[in-house]
Amino acid sequence: MEEQQTVAPEEAPKAKRAYKQRLSKTDAEKAITQLQVMHRYIKKDILTALKSKECNPGTNSRLAYLKALQQLEIDYVEQITKMGVLPKNVASQTQTQYIFKAHVGKGGSVQTTPVNTKQLHEIERAEARECRKGMADSPEDEAIRAQFEAQYGDGAVQEAKE
Numbered sequence: 465m466e467e468q469q470t471v472a473p474e475e476a477p478k479a480k481r482a483y484k485q486r487l488s489k490t491d492a493e494k495a496i497t498q499l500q501v502m503h504r505y506i507k508k509d510i511l512t513a514l515k516s517k518e519c520n521p522g523t524n525s526r527l528a529y530l531k532a533l534q535q536l537e538i539d540y541v542e543q544i545t546k547m548g549v550l551p552k553n554v555a556s557q558t559q560t561q562y563i564f565k566a567h568v569g570k571g572g573s574v575q576t577t578p579v580n581t582k583q584l585h586e587i588e589r590a591e592a593r594e595c596r597k598g599m600a601d602s603p604e605d606e607a608i609r610a611q612f613e614a615q616y617g618d619g620a621v622q623e624a625k626e
Contacts (some may be wrong), residue, residue: 482568
């Protein structure tokens with residue numbers, strides 16, 4: 465009998481195992497991180513100095529530290545704004561409420577429109593006027609409505625806010 469040699473299949477070169485890559489920060493991210501770290505370090509140092517015995521309320525050293533702390537915060541916010549971390553006008557970027565006016569058509573379709581509070585009040589007043597068309601109002605009714613408007617209406621709410 466003839467001996468048959470078995471040939472081993474060619475082994476493919478093993479690929480190196482891929483290790484997790486560290487998320488490398490960009491230069492801008494590194495600068496922002498360094499700025500934050502330094503800000504925290506200096507702020508902590510100033511606050512520690514404020515707690516010392518020499519910085520009792522009413523002393524010039526305490527006033528100097530408080531001014532330095534205030535200037536540190538102002539400079540920090542200014543710098544991160546320049547770097548683009550914060551928007552230039554944060555107040556305009558935040559909206560505390562969203563108001564929509566919905567209109568329902570005869571077929572059941574709904575359309576919504578974003579409005580502000582002033583526009584909403586104008587729309588509601590116009591709708592109230594439209595609903596009251598054709599109603600016979602007596603002077604007594606008008607007097608009662610004026611009394612309720614003064615007591616519970618928009619004017620009463622605005623006076624409470626002031």
